[in-house]
Amino acid sequence: MDRPRTHTHNIERLKAxxxxxxRQRLALAQLLFGTGDRHVTAEQLHGEALEARVPVSLATVYNTLHQFTESGLLREVVVEASRSYxxxxxxxxxxxxxxxxxxxxDIPAGDIALGxxxxxxxxxxxxxxxxxxRVRREPRAAG
Incomplete structure (x- = not known):
């Protein structure tokens, strides 16, 4: 998808x-939604923003992620008390x-049967x- 079309789509997505x-919401939306479904922490997104030369503070990234979540654009997944994706x-x-x-x-909803x-x-x-x-990598077999 080319940049103007993506930019316009993100404007429409935010307005909806x-x-x-x-400017900052649009830049973060491009980083978040520009490559398909993904899981990201605030710190990861902040790092990506800095690499893309988007001048944004970590506090602004957190605020924007929470605004996007409250408006239904994202879903927060809390894996530990101090770690959210x-x-x-x-x-x-x-x-x-x-x-x-x-x-x-991700695990598709239909792949889990709840009693x-x-x-x-x-x-x-x-x-x-x-x-x-919660899973962990299997230890490599000795040998």
Missing amino acids: AGLRPT FDTNTGRHHHFFVTDSGDLM ELPLPPEGTEIDSVEVII
């Missing part, structure tokens, strides 16, 4: 989500989290179920 298409695939699906590398990989869920507390209803399966 109720966000003003500022932002997922451009907002459809129903689950994740493998590779603990020794920090990689996050009976417990009844939610009185006065509440289940909104969603997110499964994160």
